[in-house]
Amino acid sequence: MKQILCNKYEVQKTIAEGGMGVVYLVKDLHLDKPAAVKVSKNAKSESERAYILKEVEVLKKLSHPSLPAVIDFFQEGENICLVMEYIEGITLKEHLARSGRVQLHQAVRWAVELTRTLGYLHSRNPPVIYRDLKPANIMIQADGTIRLVDFGAAFAGAYGQEGEQLLVGTPGYGAPEQWQSAGAGKESDIYALGAVLHEMLTGISPQSRFMERRPVREYDKSIPRELEKVIGVCTRRNPSERYRSMEQLREALLNCGRKKWGEQLRFFIRRGVGRLLVLAAVLRTILPFLQGVKAADFPFPCLEMPLFYFGAAFAYRALFLRNMRERKVRVRQEKSVFLTQKKFPGIYVACIFALFLSAAAAAGKSASAREDSGKLWVEMRDDEGRKMLLREGTVYRTDKRIRFDIPARDMPEGELALWLMARDEKGAVYESRVFLIEKEN
Amino acid sequence: MRLVSGVYWDKGRREENQDSLVLEQVYTRGGRVLLAAVSDGIGGLPEGETASGFIVEMLLETFYHQALSLIERGKGKRALERCLLRCFFETNQLLNQYAQGKGIRLGATVSVLLIWRRNYLVAHLGDSRIYRLSRHQRIRQLTQDHSDGGNGLLKCLGSFPYQRPDLSAGRIRGKAGFLLCSDGFFRCLDKSTIAEILRVEETEGEEQIGKRLKELAGLGIRQGETDNSTALYVRCGTQSGRRRFG
Numbered sequence: 001m002k003q004i005l006c007n008k009y010e011v012q013k014t015i016a017e018g019g020m021g022v023v024y025l026v027k028d029l030h031l032d033k034p035a036a037v038k039v040s041k042n043a044k045s046e047s048e049r050a051y052i053l054k055e056v057e058v059l060k061k062l063s064h065p066s067l068p069a070v071i072d073f074f075q076e077g078e079n080i081c082l083v084m085e086y087i088e089g090i091t092l093k094e095h096l097a098r099s100g101r102v103q104l105h106q107a108v109r110w111a112v113e114l115t116r117t118l119g120y121l122h123s124r125n126p127p128v129i130y131r132d133l134k135p136a137n138i139m140i141q142a143d144g145t146i147r148l149v150d151f152g153a154a155f156a157g158a159y160g161q162e163g164e165q166l167l168v169g170t171p172g173y174g175a176p177e178q179w180q181s182a183g184a185g186k187e188s189d190i191y192a193l194g195a196v197l198h199e200m201l202t203g204i205s206p207q208s209r210f211m212e213r214r215p216v217r218e219y220d221k222s223i224p225r226e227l228e229k230v231i232g233v234c235t236r237r238n239p240s241e242r243y244r245s246m247e248q249l250r251e252a253l254l255n256c257g258r259k260k261w262g263e264q265l266r267f268f269i270r271r272g273v274g275r276l277l278v279l280a281a282v283l284r285t286i287l288p289f290l291q292g293v294k295a296a297d298f299p300f301p302c303l304e305m306p307l308f309y310f311g312a313a314f315a316y317r318a319l320f321l322r323n324m325r326e327r328k329v330r331v332r333q334e335k336s337v338f339l340t341q342k343k344f345p346g347i348y349v350a351c352i353f354a355l356f357l358s359a360a361a362a363a364g365k366s367a368s369a370r371e372d373s374g375k376l377w378v379e380m381r382d383d384e385g386r387k388m389l390l391r392e393g394t395v396y397r398t399d400k401r402i403r404f405d406i407p408a409r410d411m412p413e414g415e416l417a418l419w420l421m422a423r424d425e426k427g428a429v430y431e432s433r434v435f436l437i438e439k440e441n
Numbered sequence: 442m443r444l445v446s447g448v449y450w451d452k453g454r455r456e457e458n459q460d461s462l463v464l465e466q467v468y469t470r471g472g473r474v475l476l477a478a479v480s481d482g483i484g485g486l487p488e489g490e491t492a493s494g495f496i497v498e499m500l501l502e503t504f505y506h507q508a509l510s511l512i513e514r515g516k517g518k519r520a521l522e523r524c525l526l527r528c529f530f531e532t533n534q535l536l537n538q539y540a541q542g543k544g545i546r547l548g549a550t551v552s553v554l555l556i557w558r559r560n561y562l563v564a565h566l567g568d569s570r571i572y573r574l575s576r577h578q579r580i581r582q583l584t585q586d587h588s589d590g591g592n593g594l595l596k597c598l599g600s601f602p603y604q605r606p607d608l609s610a611g612r613i614r615g616k617a618g619f620l621l622c623s624d625g626f627f628r629c630l631d632k633s634t635i636a637e638i639l640r641v642e643e644t645e646g647e648e649q650i651g652k653r654l655k656e657l658a659g660l661g662i663r664q665g666e667t668d669n670s671t672a673l674y675v676r677c678g679t680q681s682g683r684r685r686f687g
Contacts, residue, residue: 332468332469333467334466335446335464335465335466337465338463338497339461339462339671340461340493340498341461341490342491
């Protein structure tokens with residue numbers, strides 16, 4: 001038996017599942033037409049509830065052909081349900097997985113469409129920042145037009161709103177400032193659009209662990225130099241160096257689409273000169289032999305001119321045509337499977353984890369977490385001062401001494417008696433003298 | 442060269458899966474390059490999954506940071522062999538350090554296959570296997586089991602003195618398939634069954650490969666196999682199925 005939501009929407013299938021909830025394809029039993037329902041599960045706390053309600057608030061004020069229309073909104077038990085227009089088609093991510101990459105003119109057309117949609121969002125009062133632009137959130141419809149879905153990360157009033165401090169976005173697409181200060185503005189969406197355009201043109205996901213974002217012309221020389229510059233400007237680390245608005249970016253993209261006859265002509269002339277030099281060298285080598293060469297003239301002066309032309313062609317190529325090869329592919333990841341149950345997820349994940357830890361430490365969260373635990377935190381260090389893990393049952397080998405550190409911030413108020421007790425393999429107990437410690441205020 | 446691949450990874454009736462696998466396929470200026478590796482943690486020792494996971498992680502790092510640049514620069518199999526040997530040696534040292542710190546012993550088998558420009562290179566330690574399948578259901582075991590016939594392993598990678606892996610190389614002519622599997626996958630199967638189900642002429646798509654690997658694993662389970670089961674199949678075609686990039 002199929003599940004029915006709000007006595008009206010019959011669940012057909014699951015479209016997507018994420019951390020915040022599930023999106024179902026449903027049939028509106030009253031109107032007999034499909035719709036998409038986003039069910040946010042387990043929103044027990046007020047903050048989670050407020051976060052979901054915010055998406056509704058953002059969406060209900062918007063009206064644009066490239067955005068999904070909100071049809072209904074209701075709560076069923078602990079679940080919050082948002083009924084939206086069902087958009088039929090495939091995501092850009094699926095399209096890229098099937099065809100590798102997008103044709104140049106199509107990629108530019110879609111990027112221009114995205115600038116229009118995002119420009120509309122930014123022009124609202126207060127501005128709506130999308131914050132999570134990525135191929136998985138872009139739907140391609142049967143007629144080739146694109147639409148944005150999933151406004152879970154979007155928020156209104158980016159400027160001057162102190163409350164919005166959540167780290168939202170997708171690594172690789174999210175602008176650096178989104179991770180560093182949790183502050184996202186119009187420039188963050190411009191950065192994400194640059195990242196999406198780069199992926200459309202090269203087929204390389206910025207989420208690939210080993211792929212750094214290289215200029216697009218290193219992958220395909222047929223991409224105009226202007227477009228490479230546009231992507232470069234969009235994806236600059238400093239937000240103030242990026243385009244200031246979506247309108248400015250759209251103008252730059254439209255300028256790239258116009259054919260540059262002058263540049264094409266220069267390309268053909270430069271390549272033509274190189275080929276003429278090679279042809280001249282070949283002819284100067286072959287023709288004398290066809291007419292007959294005296295034994296005294298071989299190898300010199302017979303081969304003087306051919307060698308000169310070959311040298312000139314080589315030098316010309318090295319100087320002017322070195323960067324004009326049409327295909328200069330670097331590494332493109334086609335498939336990646338890594339399956340393990342190893343608990344420690346690896347050095348790359350460890351780096352990301354370390355970044356998060358350092359961010360948490362900067363915010364003073366780590367200290368407060370230890371204080372809340374109610375336990376005295378003792379750090380053990382080896383001879384060289386390196387911190388060691390205090391895991392129960394672990395054997396540590398040492399040849400000189402072990403140092404125990406008690407960070408003063410973890411000390412409780414008042415006087416503290418401390419003594420060390422050690423037990424060997426046979427059960428014999430060794431105790432140190434008792435020390436009294438008091439935290440200095 | 443067209444490469445199609447699929448994987449099977451299941452913990453069987455054990456509580457945890459101590460096998461790890463990696464499959465990376467990239468397109469470079471030097472053509473398509475593929476790294477496939479299967480590692481099986483030693484069951485009798487603790488943290489088998491850590492050992493196998495760490496080994497494939499090290500292989501992955503070596504592949505991207507060293508092997509690919511060697512292939513791009515047109516280096517031959519000698520250079521790649523040295524690169525893999527270095528990786529094995531470093532992994533052995535790091536596992537030794539890890540085991541010393543925790544006061545345990547751990548280890549895993551490892552079978553690696555590297556394919557580039559119709560060449561292949563195999564590095565192997567332990568009792569996992571690599572089979573080569575060719576047309577007309579011909580199958581050949583490329584690796585030699587480093588075991589005493591029972592459960593005892595004679596060679597492995599872990600917190601033990603360094604043991605040099607077996608290295609072999611060859612050239613791929615026409616259509617061919619490579620199956621990398623852990624002992625839990627092949628123990629209850631004979632070569633002819635594997636060759637019959639994974640026919641080179643019939644395995645064209647990834648989904649098909651996945652289904653056939655599952656079918657083979659199912660045969661093993663029906664015959665009483667309880668161990669972790671991992672398999673990875675790579676089929677090398679003769680021509681490119683898609684337009685070249687760029």
